[in-house]
Amino acid sequence: MTIKETVKKHTNELKFVTHIPAKEIEILMMFLLEKNTIWLHINYNEEFKKEKELEKLVKKRATNYPIEYLTNKASFYGEIFIVKEGVLIPRPETELLIDNALEILKDKKETVNILEIGTGSGIISVMLALLIKDVKIIAVDINEKALELAKQNAIKHNVEDKIEFRLSNLYENVSETNIDLTISNPPYIANDYKLPLNVAYEPSNALFGGSVGDELLKDIIKHTNERNIEYLLCEMGYDQKNPLTKYLEQFNTKSFTFYQDYEKFDRGFTIQFNK
């Protein structure tokens, strides 16, 4: 069977799990053949020799298992990152956190010291290390598998000298007093929220933030303020702007602004504390 015929044959099997079934079949084929799109399309009428392997992957994908876990890659901010089961898959809206951090840090002359809480696959820290010349980052997580993967991504992008990965529950193992900015995309979904099937394959400790959902975010705000760190940038749930605005009343902030994601949902905030 040719590549073209194989794509046609399997497309129907994925139509209930993705709105781009044919494209996903091609992605799986490219992964198996270790080829790119141009190669695939030039060779569309050649025989496809990995039908058995493809069948297995398509079957798994048809259960809603994320394609990124099958191919072990995901793109974020224009770069390719390694992803593995047990660690959250990067989401496009998290790119906005990077833009917000760059906006604050663009004029800083000296070394910038950043703390990332909940680094997961390391996408935020690695991107900041790639985009900011003079930066030192401490990236913490409670998931050892995530820290290992984040380190692999730092090595892949040649920024391992700029980032220290550390096992820590929030600020517990962070005693440094020179941090300029904390950044975090913490778990922020309420514990009893019923996840869509595709997300259910991702680690629950990367998703659920407590019985209301914003508990970890509030802890991060409180501890960042106590540590006398000037800036805090976080991603949050679409319905958390009001409770967090209320919570912020007790702190001495210079400013706080909320931002929306690409679909116009409230998605995060930047706080500047009075130092």
Ligand SMILES: C[S@@+](CC[C@H](N)C(=O)[O-])C[C@H]1O[C@@H](n2cnc3c(N)ncnc32)[C@H](O)[C@@H]1O
């Ligand atoms: C939503 S994921 C974000 C991962 C990555 N930064 C990203 O944006 O794709 C949240 C991460 O926070 C970590 N985490 C959860 N609770 C934590 C805690 N108390 N302290 C540190 N990290 C935590 C999880 O293991 C997970 O890797």
